[in-house]
Amino acid sequence: MTGIDHREISEQAVPPVRDWATDWDHHDPRWTNDPFPIWEEMRSGCPVAHTDRYNEGVWLPTTYEDVTTVAQNPQVFSSAHNGVAAGGSVERGKFAPIHLDPPDHAPVRRSMLPFFSPKRVESWRPHMQELCDHLIDGFAERAEAGGTVDASADYAAHIPAGTIAAILGLPTDDGHEFRRWIHGLELGDNDPDLRIRVVQEMGEYFGAKIDERRAEPGDDLITELIHLEIEGERLDDDELRRILTLQLVAGIDTTWGVLGASIWHLATHPEDLAALVSGEADLQTAIEEFLRSYASVSLWRTVTENAVIGDTSVSAGDTVMMAFPAACRDPKVFDNANEVDIRRARNRHVAFGSGIHRCLGSNLARLELFVGLDTWLRRFPEFTLAPGADVTWAAGAIRGPRQIPVIVGGSG
Numbered sequence: 119m120t121g122i123d124h125r126e127i128s129e130q131a132v133p134p135v136r137d138w139a140t141d142w143d144h145h146d147p148r149w150t151n152d153p154f155p156i157w158e159e160m161r162s163g164c165p166v167a168h169t170d171r172y173n174e175g176v177w178l179p180t181t182y183e184d185v186t187t188v189a190q191n192p193q194v195f196s197s198a199h200n201g202v203a204a205g206g207s208v209e210r211g212k213f214a215p216i217h218l219d220p221p222d223h224a225p226v227r228r229s230m231l232p233f234f235s236p237k238r239v240e241s242w243r244p245h246m247q248e249l250c251d252h253l254i255d256g257f258a259e260r261a262e263a264g265g266t267v268d269a270s271a272d273y274a275a276h277i278p279a280g281t282i283a284a285i286l287g288l289p290t291d292d293g294h295e296f297r298r299w300i301h302g303l304e305l306g307d308n309d310p311d312l313r314i315r316v317v318q319e320m321g322e323y324f325g326a327k328i329d330e331r332r333a334e335p336g337d338d339l340i341t342e343l344i345h346l347e348i349e350g351e352r353l354d355d356d357e358l359r360r361i362l363t364l365q366l367v368a369g370i371d372t373t374w375g376v377l378g379a380s381i382w383h384l385a386t387h388p389e390d391l392a393a394l395v396s397g398e399a400d401l402q403t404a405i406e407e408f409l410r411s412y413a414s415v416s417l418w419r420t421v422t423e424n425a426v427i428g429d430t431s432v433s434a435g436d437t438v439m440m441a442f443p444a445a446c447r448d449p450k451v452f453d454n455a456n457e458v459d460i461r462r463a464r465n466r467h468v469a470f471g472s473g474i475h476r477c478l479g480s481n482l483a484r485l486e487l488f489v490g491l492d493t494w495l496r497r498f499p500e501f502t503l504a505p506g507a508d509v510t511w512a513a514g515a516i517r518g519p520r521q522i523p524v525i526v527g528g529s530g
């Protein structure tokens with residue numbers, strides 16, 4: 119292990135944005151805390167914004183049409199990249215299947231689909247339920263005595279980390295390490311060395327686990343991946359380490375973000391909370407609206423040939439940020455797009471992406487959201503933000519609250 123010190127992963131300050139159309143920054147605190155007016159301004163003004171702060175410049179389409187057109191055109195907008203870095207791009211390794219283009223992408227994705235089928239995902243429900251009950255048991259007494267509980271750090275953060283740990287056959291306690299790595303990756307856009315060291319540490323961790331499973335196979339996804347054949351060939355250790363690293367990275371802060379934002383929404387919208395608790399509104403429908411309204415994931419593409427996005431010309435080698443959360447708030451597609459309507463019937467959101475890379479873990483994420491919210495609402499039918507609560511949000515491409523101090527029962 120390279121042993122990254124927790125203290126190294128501290129918060130960063132970026133120079134304030136001067137003009138969102140030409141100098142945007144997804145690490146500016148105004149974006150982090152409330153990106154919706156910024157995207158609205160961009161959508162009606164540019165609507166493809168640009169910044170010189172990362173790589174050799176990054177484009178940002180903000181309409182549903184532009185984002186989905188890019189996502190559905192992998193020949194021109196390649197996934198074979200690995201994010202952005204302040205002051206120039208950094209060459210890094212690829213993580214299958216998310217960084218593969220056709221024709222390499224399909225065989226890997228196809229071979230992984232059975233792991234995330236609805237039936238397979240359903241088999242993990244009892245574990246998720248046990249995990250959620252256990253988490254709440256850990257702080258229920260404090261909460262019921264009027265103490266503050268952090269719905270993000272004490273609850274939402276642990277559900278995806280504990281679930282993926284169980285699926286991979288890893289100790290639940292390692293969830294703490296996973297979240298530390300995720301935080302390091304979040305800051306990696308402005309600290310490429312930190313990101314490289316985090317990826318290295320994750321690779322070493324998984325290397326050791328692969329060796330353990332080769333010696334003693336288990337009933338888990340690592341063992342299954344060791345025996346997986348893609349077009350007649352097994353994965354080598356490096357490929358295995360990368361696939362496992364992606365599973366961890368793709369599944370944790372993404373789901374944590376939407377789950378945390380949903381609880382934050384309910385803490386601040388008592389009428390929606392009451393409608394869900396009484397059963398007057400349907401939780402499944404509300405979850406789709408939380409996915410749309412608080413979509414957590416933006417990703418990157420590299421332009422392979424000179425092209426246009428809407429009316430904007432882009433050049434081979436340019437980077438594009440795929441702001442799926444901005445597309446999910448486009449008023450051309452969603453009535454009252456900035457209104458969170460937990461009864462929204464027509465909801466063709468793209469929180470899980472669009473095209474060949476559409477989220478492989480969407481069934482898993484939806485079940486985690488359901489069990490996580492259903493359990494919280496049954497145990498705490500009334501809760502609000504704690505007085506003077508400081509709600510903080512993750513910076514960067516994966517959005518979600520990191521701190522949601524709440525008190526349970528009554529109006530506080």
Ligand code: HEM
Binds near residue numbers: 370440474
């Ligand atoms: C609410 C939670 C989640 C959201 C919002 C989300 C969102 C996304 C998005 C937008 C993409 C498309 C990436 C692109 O176009 O480049 C994606 C891909 C992916 N997601 Fe998720 N995700 C979530 C949870 C999960 C979970 C729980 C897992 C698995 C443990 C997972 C695994 C993946 C994988 C493997 C891909 C790559 C698929 C491919 O390249 O074919 N995700 N996700």
